[in-house]
Amino acid sequence: MIAQPQDKYRRFKPIELSDRQWPNKVISQPPVWMSTDLRDGNQALIDPMSVETKLRFFKALVAMGFKEIEVGFPSASETDFNVVRRLIEENLIPDDVTIEVLTQAREDLIERTVKSLKGARRAILHMYNPTAPDFREIVYRTDKAGVRGIAEQGTRWVKQYTAQQPETEWVYQYSPEAFSSTELEFAKEVCDAVSAIWQPTPAQKMIFNLPATVEMSTPNTYADQIEWMHRNLNNRDAIVLSVHPHNDRGTAVAAAELAVMAGADRVEGCLFGNGERTGNVCLVTLALNLYSQGIHPGLDFSNIDQIRQLVESCTNLPVHPRHPYAGELVFTAFSGSHQDAIKKGFAAQTAKSLWNIPYLPLDPADLGRSYDAVVRVNSQSGKGGVSFLLQQQAGFELPRRLQIEFSKIVQLVSDETSKEINASAIYQLFDEAYLQVNQPYTFRSSKVNDDNEERVTADISLQHNGHQLTLSGQGNGPLDAAAVALSHHLGEAITVVDYHEHGIGSGSDAMAVCYVELKVGQGNPVFGVGQDKNISRAAIKALLNGINRVLQ
Ligand SMILES: CC(=O)SCCNC(=O)CCNC(=O)[C@H](O)C(C)(C)COP(=O)(O)OP(=O)(O)OC[C@H]1O[C@@H](n2cnc3c(N)ncnc32)[C@H](O)[C@@H]1OP(=O)(O)O
Ligand SMILES: CC(C)C(=O)C(=O)O
Ligand SMILES: [Mg+2]
Numbered sequence: 001m002i003a004q005p006q007d008k009y010r011r012f013k014p015i016e017l018s019d020r021q022w023p024n025k026v027i028s029q030p031p032v033w034m035s036t037d038l039r040d041g042n043q044a045l046i047d048p049m050s051v052e053t054k055l056r057f058f059k060a061l062v063a064m065g066f067k068e069i070e071v072g073f074p075s076a077s078e079t080d081f082n083v084v085r086r087l088i089e090e091n092l093i094p095d096d097v098t099i100e101v102l103t104q105a106r107e108d109l110i111e112r113t114v115k116s117l118k119g120a121r122r123a124i125l126h127m128y129n130p131t132a133p134d135f136r137e138i139v140y141r142t143d144k145a146g147v148r149g150i151a152e153q154g155t156r157w158v159k160q161y162t163a164q165q166p167e168t169e170w171v172y173q174y175s176p177e178a179f180s181s182t183e184l185e186f187a188k189e190v191c192d193a194v195s196a197i198w199q200p201t202p203a204q205k206m207i208f209n210l211p212a213t214v215e216m217s218t219p220n221t222y223a224d225q226i227e228w229m230h231r232n233l234n235n236r237d238a239i240v241l242s243v244h245p246h247n248d249r250g251t252a253v254a255a256a257e258l259a260v261m262a263g264a265d266r267v268e269g270c271l272f273g274n275g276e277r278t279g280n281v282c283l284v285t286l287a288l289n290l291y292s293q294g295i296h297p298g299l300d301f302s303n304i305d306q307i308r309q310l311v312e313s314c315t316n317l318p319v320h321p322r323h324p325y326a327g328e329l330v331f332t333a334f335s336g337s338h339q340d341a342i343k344k345g346f347a348a349q350t351a352k353s354l355w356n357i358p359y360l361p362l363d364p365a366d367l368g369r370s371y372d373a374v375v376r377v378n379s380q381s382g383k384g385g386v387s388f389l390l391q392q393q394a395g396f397e398l399p400r401r402l403q404i405e406f407s408k409i410v411q412l413v414s415d416e417t418s419k420e421i422n423a424s425a426i427y428q429l430f431d432e433a434y435l436q437v438n439q440p441y442t443f444r445s446s447k448v449n450d451d452n453e454e455r456v457t458a459d460i461s462l463q464h465n466g467h468q469l470t471l472s473g474q475g476n477g478p479l480d481a482a483a484v485a486l487s488h489h490l491g492e493a494i495t496v497v498d499y500h501e502h503g504i505g506s507g508s509d510a511m512a513v514c515y516v517e518l519k520v521g522q523g524n525p526v527f528g529v530g531q532d533k534n535i536s537r538a539a540i541k542a543l544l545n546g547i548n549r550v551l552q
Contacts, residue, residue: 012217015184015224022223022262030290030297032068032266033283034242035061039070039102040280041270045315054083055092057314062097064307065299068124070100074116075109084116100124100173105154114161122169124207125162127154131190132178144186151190155197172198173207175244180212184228192234200238208233209268211244212255219251223258230263242266245281247273252281257289271311272319272326288325292362304367331364332373336382339375343388377421379414383407390430393423395504399515402527409433434529437548440464448478448536458482460540478536479516482543492521494547501535516542520550
């Protein structure tokens with residue numbers, strides 16, 4: 001029998017921090033970002049990146065604005081060692097960018113790591129060892145003193161070997177790996193022991209990176225852990241407090257945001273949340289969450305599609321179509337009520353107003369994405385989406401009742417096919433249903449005489465059943481006169497219920513479009529649409545198309 005969860009799993013104990021401050025804090029500036037795409041992201045790939053791929057990725061990270069980039073684990077492989085050498089020897093590291101490398105707390109590995117950085121102007125040397133009880137007991141078979149000793153000895157080796165390359169400005173970063181499941185007092189004890197050896201100062205700080213190596217709890221608990229460390233670490237003003245959330249529970253973004261509220265200065269993560277298991281925290285999401293709150297994150301994602309393609313090609317992993325901000329479908333509305341609200345939002349938006357479009361927390365244009373994909377029509381869509389696409393595609397601004405009438409035509413097709421209908425297909429349906437209605441009466445020409453301001457005469461030349469017809473009528477305007485002419489011919493009253501017109505295009509290409517809602521006899525109202533360079537002809541064509549639709 002499958003075990004009950006309460007018999008199999010342990011609940012994570014809440015942190016005792018009754019005077020926690022973070023819930024009242026607001027993030028008002030971005031943290032220092034550190035991309036670990038080339039290290040934590042890379043170590044989690046099925047096929048790790050080649051030297052060339054890493055260099056391509058590095059250049060892209062620099063272009064995005066990252067100032068700290070972890071480029072690998074140089075003591076682990078020749079590839080990673082060579083990446084560091086190429087970056088240094090080929091002068092690929094801009095002056096305001098610092099590379100970071102990771103090592104275990106083992107002398108041979110530290111020695112080789114330091115060697116890989118020969119000639120670097122500035123470098124962050126990142127050493128880790130796990131501190132949590134399960135690692136102490138299961139992996140290292142040692143006690144707290146043993147684990148603390150590994151961190152202390154490792155730090156001494158880092159001090160010793162980096163001192164041999166004084167031309168480099170060294171920044172030391174220490175991570176108590178599995179911090180999220182380490183007793184807080186013990187995490188502090190290890191970190192304080194490390195800083196006592198390294199001796200950071202406010203002018204030359206060191207970095208303590210507190211990883212949720214495995215995400216163990218709700219994000220508020222991680223925030224409590226970070227606030228506790230922020231308040232209790234020795235020598236806090238000489239420390240850059242960094243966080244490194246993984247996404248095992250799917251709440252890494254929330255954990256990172258609450259951790260920043262709790263006192264973290266710096267966040268490590270990967271683009272689109274790549275990384276071990278369920279990934280590292282997604283830096284794109286974090287940065288754009290800030291952007292949408294009116295805070296510039298200091299990272300440039302203004303061409304998000306290009307960045308997504310680069311990351312997909314370097315990692316060989318797809319970005320989910322619903323990934324926040326970056327997924328192919330995240331700015332797309334298929335459903336009717338969403339489309340209606342978005343259409344109204346665009347109409348209400350002015351150049352000066354703050355962004356306020358329902359369902360779109362961020363302007364797709366800020367990420368280099370077009371509005372074309374914002375509204376897409378399938379069987380879940382309504383009149384708002386259909387008319388929005390028709391307007392975008394061909395400039396028609398349908399009156400409300402025509403929107404309702406036409407969307408039923410589109411709905412019929414989408415129900416039959418169970419497929420999306422794109423803008424050009426919608427235009428084609430509109431053209432067939434409203435503009436190319438040439439039977440039984442085909443328009444040939446019309447002449448309007450409005451010399452007399454009160455009585456306008458319309459002469460309309462038509463084709464009907466292979467015969468040429470010329471009809472004439474008088475009314476208070478061209479449309480009224482044409483309606484009179486056609487009423488006489490058909491022997492039925494033609495009533496114009498509603499009339500709209502607008503122009504499409506400009507200059508010599510400008511077209512007038514008329515929408516006429518009419519009734520033939522006692523029948524139901526229907527719409528006719530006419531398009532012509534001449535507004536009177538457009539109105540007469542609209543009337544005739546409407547009558548044709550009734551007669552068909
Ligand atoms: C949470 C993280 O992401 S941590 C980073 C993880 N990333 C990687 O491991 C990628 C690169 N690593 C590697 O390629 C390899 O681990 C290497 C080449 C660095 C080392 O390989 P190996 O020498 O075979 O050692 P391995 O990684 O298996 O580690 C096991 C040994 O190192 C010790 N060890 C592991 N981590 C650490 C550490 N951080 N500090 C000190 N010792 C450590 C273990 O206790 C074990 O010791 P034992 O052999 O005496 O039992
Ligand atoms: C090396 C450390 C920081 C790490 O990647 C982790 O704990 O997740
Ligand atoms: Mg990690």
